[in-house]
Amino acid sequence: MRKFTALIVAFFIIAPLGILFYKNSSLKLSLLPHKVDDTWNLHISVKPKDPTETSVSFPLPRQGEGIRVSDERIKSKGFETIIDRNDDSVMMTWMSNEPIEKKVSYSARIDIIPLKIENLKKDFTTEYPRGMTRYLKIPELSEEDDEGLKLLEQAIYEGNEDKTLIARKAFYYVSEEIQRNFKYRTLGDALNIGRGTPLVKARMFAYMMRRKNIPTRILVISKLPEKDEKSDGRLFFTFINEIFLNNRWIPVNTNLGTFGELSDGFLVFHRHYEEIEPMISKKKLVYNIKVNRAVLNKFNREDFRKEVIKKSAFFGSISLHRMPLPVQTVFSTILLIPLGALVLCVARNLLGVPTFGMFTPILLTVFFKETSLFFGLSFFLVVVLIGIAERYLLDKFRLLAIPRMSIILTLVIILLMVVAITGVAEFFGSSHIGYFPIVIVTVFIERFSIMLTEDGMLNTMKTLLGTLVIAVLTFLIYSIEAIEMLVFTNPELLFVVVAFLILIGKYKGYRLSELIRFRNLVMQMKSKK
Amino acid sequence: MKKLGILGINNRIGRYILPLNKRKNYPLVDNKVKTALRAQAWGIAMPENYLVIENNGDLKNLASQLSQQKSFVVKPANGSQGNGILVIIEVIRDANDKLVFKRSNGRIMSLGDIKHHISGILSGLYSLSGSNDIAIIQQKIEIHPVFEDYCFGGIPDVRVIVINGFPVMSMVRLPTRSSDGKANLHQGAIGAGIRINDGTTQNAVIKNRVVFEHPDTHKDIRGLVIPDWREVLDLSARCFDMVELGYIGVDIVITPHDGPILLELNARPGLAIQIANQAGLLPRLEKISHQAPRGLNARERVDYSIANF
Numbered sequence A: 001m002r003k004f005t006a007l008i009v010a011f012f013i014i015a016p017l018g019i020l021f022y023k024n025s026s027l028k029l030s031l032l033p034h035k036v037d038d039t040w041n042l043h044i045s046v047k048p049k050d051p052t053e054t055s056v057s058f059p060l061p062r063q064g065e066g067i068r069v070s071d072e073r074i075k076s077k078g079f080e081t082i083i084d085r086n087d088d089s090v091m092m093t094w095m096s097n098e099p100i101e102k103k104v105s106y107s108a109r110i111d112i113i114p115l116k117i118e119n120l121k122k123d124f125t126t127e128y129p130r131g132m133t134r135y136l137k138i139p140e141l142s143e144e145d146d147e148g149l150k151l152l153e154q155a156i157y158e159g160n161e162d163k164t165l166i167a168r169k170a171f172y173y174v175s176e177e178i179q180r181n182f183k184y185r186t187l188g189d190a191l192n193i194g195r196g197t198p199l200v201k202a203r204m205f206a207y208m209m210r211r212k213n214i215p216t217r218i219l220v221i222s223k224l225p226e227k228d229e230k231s232d233g234r235l236f237f238t239f240i241n242e243i244f245l246n247n248r249w250i251p252v253n254t255n256l257g258t259f260g261e262l263s264d265g266f267l268v269f270h271r272h273y274e275e276i277e278p279m280i281s282k283k284k285l286v287y288n289i290k291v292n293r294a295v296l297n298k299f300n301r302e303d304f305r306k307e308v309i310k311k312s313a314f315f316g317s318i319s320l321h322r323m324p325l326p327v328q329t330v331f332s333t334i335l336l337i338p339l340g341a342l343v344l345c346v347a348r349n350l351l352g353v354p355t356f357g358m359f360t361p362i363l364l365t366v367f368f369k370e371t372s373l374f375f376g377l378s379f380f381l382v383v384v385l386i387g388i389a390e391r392y393l394l395d396k397f398r399l400l401a402i403p404r405m406s407i408i409l410t411l412v413i414i415l416l417m418v419v420a421i422t423g424v425a426e427f428f429g430s431s432h433i434g435y436f437p438i439v440i441v442t443v444f445i446e447r448f449s450i451m452l453t454e455d456g457m458l459n460t461m462k463t464l465l466g467t468l469v470i471a472v473l474t475f476l477i478y479s480i481e482a483i484e485m486l487v488f489t490n491p492e493l494l495f496v497v498v499a500f501l502i503l504i505g506k507y508k509g510y511r512l513s514e515l516i517r518f519r520n521l522v523m524q525m526k527s528k529k
Numbered sequence B: 001m002k003k004l005g006i007l008g009i010n011n012r013i014g015r016y017i018l019p020l021n022k023r024k025n026y027p028l029v030d031n032k033v034k035t036a037l038r039a040q041a042w043g044i045a046m047p048e049n050y051l052v053i054e055n056n057g058d059l060k061n062l063a064s065q066l067s068q069q070k071s072f073v074v075k076p077a078n079g080s081q082g083n084g085i086l087v088i089i090e091v092i093r094d095a096n097d098k099l100v101f102k103r104s105n106g107r108i109m110s111l112g113d114i115k116h117h118i119s120g121i122l123s124g125l126y127s128l129s130g131s132n133d134i135a136i137i138q139q140k141i142e143i144h145p146v147f148e149d150y151c152f153g154g155i156p157d158v159r160v161i162v163i164n165g166f167p168v169m170s171m172v173r174l175p176t177r178s179s180d181g182k183a184n185l186h187q188g189a190i191g192a193g194i195r196i197n198d199g200t201t202q203n204a205v206i207k208n209r210v211v212f213e214h215p216d217t218h219k220d221i222r223g224l225v226i227p228d229w230r231e232v233l234d235l236s237a238r239c240f241d242m243v244e245l246g247y248i249g250v251d252i253v254i255t256p257h258d259g260p261i262l263l264e265l266n267a268r269p270g271l272a273i274q275i276a277n278q279a280g281l282l283p284r285l286e287k288i289s290h291q292a293p294r295g296l297n298a299r300e301r302v303d304y305s306i307a308n309f
Helices: A003-025 A129-136 A142-158 A163-177 A188-191 A198-210 A275-282 A301-311 A313-318 A323-336 A338-351 A360-370 A373-397 A402-422 A424-428 A436-479 A481-489 A494-505 A512-517 A519-528 B009-020 B023-030 B032-042 B055-069 B111-122 B144-148 B228-244 B272-277 B282-290 B298-308
Strands: A039-048 A055-060 A067-075 A079-086 A091-093 A104-112 A216-223 A238-246 A248-253 A268-269 A284-295 B049-053 B072-076 B086-093 B100-105 B107-108 B134-136 B155-163 B166-174 B190-194 B201-206 B248-253 B260-265
Touching: A003 A248, A003 A494, A039 A055, A039 A338, A055 A238, A055 A268, A055 A275, A067 B086, A067 B111, A104 A268, A142 A163, A142 A188, A142 A198, A163 A198, A163 A238, A163 A248, A188 A198, A198 A216, A198 A238, A198 B049, A238 B086, A268 A275, A275 A284, A275 B086, A301 A313, A323 A338, A338 A360, A338 A494, A338 B072, A360 A424, A373 A402, A373 A436, A402 A424, A402 A436, A424 B111, A436 A481, A436 B107, A481 A494, A512 A519, A512 B144, A512 B260, A519 B272, B009 B248, B023 B032, B023 B228, B023 B260, B032 B228, B032 B260, B032 B282, B055 B100, B055 B111, B072 B111, B086 B111, B100 B111, B111 B134, B155 B228, B166 B272, B166 B282, B190 B272, B201 B272, B228 B248, B228 B260, B228 B298
Parallel strands: none
Antiparallel strands: A039 A104, A039 A284, A055 A091, A067 A104, A079 A091, A216 A238, A216 A268, A238 A248, B049 B134, B072 B086, B072 B134, B086 B100, B100 B107, B155 B166, B155 B248, B166 B190, B190 B201, B248 B260
16 A cells, blocks of 8 residues: 555544544543433322312422423323422322312323532521522421420530531431431420431421521432332332522432432422422322333433533534534434445445445435334335336336336325324334435335346345345444444544545455355366366 | 456456546447447447437437338447347338337337337436436347357357457357347356457356356357457457557457457456456456556557467
8 A cells, every 4th residue: 555545544543533532531521421320200190088089289300400301291181280380399280070089190201310519618698588488487396396406506506607517517417316217207206316207307407407597498309219129119208408508409318418419319309398298198198109210321412512511612612512402413313424334335345245326325324213223124115115016017108217207206205195194103113204315215216126127136136135234234333322422422533434444445355245256266267277 | 366366346446447547538438429439530340320319309200210220229328238228130010011120039119119218218227327328229230150059149249358458358248048138147148268369269157157058059169269350359459549448348249241340348347257268367467567568559469469368
């Protein structure tokens, strides 16, 4: 190989890898976005305990920081449903004219991202907006409990602390000194015996905070099953707190002992238990909450985007992750084209696989990606059958070539209509069908049917198989999400693809198909010698 | 395989075709109309073109023009591998005084069928690039008596690979029933390698399988002597001067009375010729590239080839 070519190839391989290395080690930018570990399918069913009740209410997870809710489905046939949404929580009420006998249900998909708040600064706030008043209200306490709290405060506070430090001190006390025990259900138990249910601990912490003028609320949450934990997926309510420091809500878990963080193992149902306490008590209703893990290992593009922009102005400005979502979607499809071209070149020039046209396999792969592999293949094969049938039938009409191709195009559109009307596409897993693949398929059909008459069924089928194999192979490679993400995140890798294409372009050796084609010749020539 | 000197496609394209064949000269070879014009200028005989049809409108007078011929061949100007070629061996007036056409395989076509085929050619169905093409109505060559027992349903052609003007390897393609009378190896015609120095056949293959006799006529294929062999070689060598392409396949047909004439030229000749000759092209290509003297005229180049291959 000439020096110049070798130089260019080397440059195209080393330079992008160098950029990758720089990004990874110096900028500490990860090669791929991180994975979102947990997506859950949630199902709630509720029924009032009193059989004459005509309405029932329940809290639902609310979309917000750390939680994404999608695919909500509410069973509400025969019911009037009211959704009460405020800044922090959602309450759903089912109402009917008759007593509610059957359970009502709700299901959704939940994505949870862990929350961690770092660098908690000192807080000297004294005034709070009116909306905070309910988080500062302390209920009537018995004299004993009031005394007990006073003593406690004298013991742990020095009197000069800022609010953050006060919160921490109270937190340490409640989480370390009060043992969790489901038998002891009153504040008195906690103060005097040092034991209490999670709710009692949460209340105690809340009152302590409010007495120091720190807005605090009690959250209704559920602990989600661990990865290897064997459970039936049933969830039960437990309680933690949130305190308002430096203008934001900080989660505090006195049961687990975490301050300022909430792992993705918890699902928040409501952020102000005191408001809904009477509605969801066990006396009022019977509930069943179930979860199971849904999709695992999804890439978290959103956070990665922020990471890229934060860590480097240059790479942030040129990153594809910055593009609006529709543009990103388009790119994540078309970035497979260079990859497909590479597979195609290897298949044609190194192996000798025959294909229809030069780029038909790649375009087929795009078609498969836009719909689904199963649907794409089935649709394609049906179109092939139409093409074969058409060739034999339309021959009798003796049409000019272009109108004939137009008839095929129309037939393909009709086929698509049939697919849409019968809803078969949904069954196959595709959500929409792109425009241009249809044209590709038509052009392909004409070449296909000519080859059929000129070269016979066997050769045509071989070429068809070659085309399909390459298309499917490229599709499978690209479906490895890591590969798509890698190229999308680091598009300089395309130059590496170019380098390999140059190398293949220079290759003068035999193709695999030739080794097969000439093997008889080789045998005969060798035997002559 | 490399030791045996077999040439593969990648090597053919990379080492020989790309350096030796200038892209701008390709149309002279790909477009049969242009080849015919060039050949005329150079005094190289080709089958006579009765008619050149460039658009559908020209088809209006097709009937009167075709009725003047006894036989003809319809070809796409830019076709390859014999696609789109229609051989009409007889033009007849039927009982209703309508023109009908008998094909080489015996089937009858109407005027409408012929027009339909031609308009398919014009739309580019058979052209290399898929874009609009020109249809040629050409003289049908009769078979030379020497070949009668070696062919079924059509006429044979002789292919010579010419490197920088030196003929290096040759084969004759003999039609069979399975190739539908066409001299197309992919469709089942016999490829018989011809020795350059004396013009006799030695080995024969059908699709990679060695054969000794014609499957339809049962004649032994070995030892067939190509008539006017020297002229065949001279003609092929002169094609180099005509089109200035360093790696070409020259297809020649032997007429009964007028000797060898040029049928068509190929800028990307296939590699099956190696199988037909049971020999690799590489040693011969290397010899021409490195050892053959430069600046020879066509006759001198043929002398060299005869002496060496």
